[in-house]
Amino acid sequence: xxxRIKELRKERKLSQEELAxxxxxxxxxxxxxxxxxxxxxxxxxxxxxxxxxxxxxxxFDFSEENEF
Amino acid sequence: xxxRIKELRKERKLSQEELAxxxxxxxxxxxxxxxxxxxxxxxxxxxxxxxxxxxxxxxFDFSEENEF
DNA sequence: CTTTTTTGCAAAGTTTGCTTGACATTTTTT
DNA sequence: AAAAAATGTCAAGCAAACTTTGCAAAAAAG
Numbered sequence: 001x002x003x004r005i006k007e008l009r010k011e012r013k014l015s016q017e018e019l020a021x022x023x024x025x026x027x028x029x030x031x032x033x034x035x036x037x038x039x040x041x042x043x044x045x046x047x048x049x050x051x052x053x054x055x056x057x058x059x060f061d062f063s064e065e066n067e068f
Numbered sequence: 069x070x071x072r073i074k075e076l077r078k079e080r081k082l083s084q085e086e087l088a089x090x091x092x093x094x095x096x097x098x099x100x101x102x103x104x105x106x107x108x109x110x111x112x113x114x115x116x117x118x119x120x121x122x123x124x125x126x127x128f129d130f131s132e133e134n135e136f
Numbered sequence: 137c138t139t140t141t142t143t144g145c146a147a148a149g150t151t152t153g154c155t156t157g158a159c160a161t162t163t164t165t166t
Numbered sequence: 167a168a169a170a171a172a173t174g175t176c177a178a179g180c181a182a183a184c185t186t187t188g189c190a191a192a193a194a195a196g
Binding site (some may be wrong): 035 | 142145
């Protein structure tokens with residue numbers, strides 16, 4: 001899944017590690033999500049969105065999930 | 069995690085099975101999420117929210133996840 | 137240019153989400 | 167009251183999310 005995490009992180013000049021710490025996960029998890037290796041869990045997605053002051057839908061791209 | 073799924077489903081007079089079919093999952097998965105046995109994945113949460121014409125944050129309750 | 141920080145990736149292992157099938161109980165319909 | 171539909175639950179098994187450790191390359195800082 002595509003996300004705006006890397007973009008938002010760079011805007012704020014944060015490293016993956018700083019973001020990871022802020023949302024209570026590991027650097028590798030952030031890397032994997034940024035790179036699209038796997039999709040964040042609902043709770044992690046929420047924490048990341050909240051950290052940036054945005055909604056989940058504003059951070060994660062669901063355009064490939066549209067069968068509605 | 070608490071959700072409004074049951075409430076929204078009843079408003080629309082849908083069974084768990086009908087909702088499950090509509091969002092491409094199984095009845096047991098809907099039951100488990102409604103009952104709080106586990107938390108939906110990000111994609112499933114999105115599909116459920118979209119099905120009801122709402123955002124993820126409007127359907128799922130993250131109030132217990134607030135350490136920010 | 138050298139050092140330090142940051143990032144990408146991989147493997148092994150644990151936990152969690154989900155499917156399938158099956159059964160018991162509750163609720164709704166007739 | 168009887169039949170049918172809906173719901174809750176359980177167990178086995180698989181897949182996906184996540185952790186941990188560790189290494190190599192790229193980028194930033196000195």
